[in-house]
Amino acid sequence: SVSHSQITRLYSRFTSLDKGENGTLSREDFQRIPELAINPLGDRIINAFFPEGEDQVNFRGFMRTLAHFRPIEDNEKSRDQNGPEPLNSRSNKLHFAFRLYDLDKDDKISRDELLQVLRMMVGVNISDEQLGSIADRTIQEADQDGDSAISFAEFVKVLEKVDVEQKMSIRFLH
C-alpha cells in the first residue's frame, strides 16, 4: 500500500499545484505544467482526473486517479480474491488507457473516436485519408464481433502480449 511519506509528498505536490489555495484543482491548474501542456494527449489525461460533469478535483480524487499507476507488487498478487480489485491491477490499468480513447464513455472505441485521438497525437502532419486508413486497419485487426468498434474485451485481447504493468507504472524513489 502507499506509504505515509509518499502520501505526504503527493499532498505537498497537490498544494503546490493548487494556486487558488481552495483545496481543489481545476483544469487550468494542470495546464500550468509545461511538460503536460506539450503532451499531445495532455487534455485527455487531465480529463481522467475529473469525474463526470465536474470541474474540480480534491486530493482524494487526485490520489485515486494516480493510484492506477502504482506498481503491482508481488505480495498484492497473492492478496485475497474476495476483496475489490485494486486500482492498479493490470485490468484497471488497461481500463485507464481504454478510457483515454473512449471519448463518449460508451465502453466502445468507435472509428470516429479513434480518429479524433489519432488526430490529437499526430497534429497536422498526416492527411485525413491516411489517418482514416490507419484507423480502419486498427479496428479491423482488433474487432472480433464485427460491430466496427473496439470493446474493452477486444482491447485487452490486442494488448495481451504487452507488458502493461511496466509501461503503466510509476515508481517512487524512496
Add this chain to the structure above:
Amino acid sequence: MFLLLPFDSLVVNLLGISITVLFTLLLVFIIVPAIFGVSFGIRKVYMKTLLKIFQWATLRIERGAKEKNHPLYKPYVNGIIAKEPTSLEEEIKEMRRSGSGKALDTPEFELSDIFYFCRKGIETIMDDEVTKRFSAEELESWNLLSRTNYNFQYISLRLTVLWGLGVLIRYCFLLPLRIALAFTGISLLVTGTTVVGYLPNGRCKEFLSKHVHLMCYRICVRALTAIITYHDRENRPRNGGICVANHTSPIDVIILASDGYYAMVGQIHGGLMGVIQRAMVKACPHVWFERSEVKDRHLVAQRLTEHVQDKSKLPILIFPEGTCINNTSVMMFKKGSFEIGATVYPVAIKYDPQFGDAFWNSSKYGMVTYLLRMMTSWAIVCSVWYLPPMTRQPEEDAVQFANRVKSAIARQGGLVDLLWDGGLKREKVKDAFKEEQQKLYSKMIVGNHEDRSRS
C-alpha cells in the same frame, strides 16, 4: 506619575549614549571597512557559529521524531519518482518489439502507443522539472526559521527557546542594524553619484564614480550580512565586454557590483528605484530604458552594441534568463545579448539557502516584503565564480552560443541545465513544442500502411 520624572532624563541620557555608542561601533566595524574594502572577518565567525547551532537543531528534531517513532519529512531535491530517460522513439520501438511479432521497420500505429504519452503525462503531474524552479528550494536541515520548518511537532522545549532567542536577535538587533546600514548605503549612493555628476568628464570623475559605487555596494552587502566567496577573480569582466550571470534575486546585482565596476542595464522604474537609477546615471553611463523601449528588441540591441563598441565604457551586466529562478537550475538564456558580438564573461552565482533563501518569488512577495524577509534571515551566503571569457564561434548561431554559456555556468554552479524558458513562470508554453512532439510521432506511424489498408 511624578516619580517617573527624575527617571525620565536618566532614560533619555541612557538612550542618547547607547545610540552614540551603536553608531560609533557601526562606523568603525562596518562602514569604514566597507569604504576601504577590507573585512574584520566577523561575518565568517558568525557563519561558523550558526552552522554548529543548525546541526544541533537538526539532531534534536531527528531525535524527537525517533522517540515518537514517526518518519521525518525530508525534502528530496532530485525528484520523488523514478523517471526513465528514454525518448518517444525508443519506448515505442520497445513496445512493438515485445507486443506484436511484426517487423520493426514497418512504421505503423499500435493501440499500445498511448501508454507512452499516458505515463509521461502522469509522471509530469506527479513531479515536473519546471514548476518547482519557481518556488523556494526546500532545505534538508532546519535553520531555526519558522518559514522553513516542516516538522513542527518534533521540536523540544530547548529548541523552542533557541528559536525564540533567534527571533529576538533577528528582529530586534539585526533588523534595525541592517535597515540603518541600508539607509546609509542608499543615501550615500544617491548623494555621492549626484555630486560626482557635477564634475567635468575625465579621469578624476571616473575614479571617484567607481569608488562611490563600490563603497555604497559594499555597505549594502553588509546591510544584508552577505558572506560572499569570490573564485577566479582573474577572470573578472573587462571593458567592452558583457557579463552574464544566472538570476535568483535583485541582490545578485549588489553582489556582483560590490566586486567590480559595471554598467547596469534595465528598465527605469518609478519611486525610490527610479531616484537611485537617475542619480547613478549622472556619474557613469548606465543603460536605462523606458518601459515602452523595452519591448523594442531592435532598439535594445542597438543601444547595447553602441555601448560595447566603445572600449572605454564599462562591462555591461545582464541576466539573460529575464526572471528570477530559485537557484537550483539555470533556465533558457534569451539570445539578445549573445547576438551583439562582444566577449561574454560568464559568472555563476550559487547561494547557500541554509542561512537565508535569497530567491525572490515575485508572484508571492512584493519587493518590500522580500527585502524584509532578507533582512530578517540569518545571512545571505553565496559563492561567485568568474568563468573564463567566451566568444561566439563562427559555426554557431546566437542560440547555440547562449546554450554553451548556460551549460558552462550550470556546470560550475552545480545547477541543473534546463532548456525551458523562465518566462513560463507567468506565461503558457508555446504550441510549437507540442507540434514538435506530434511531428515526431507522425514520423513513427506513417509508412507503408497504404498497401495494408483493405477495402
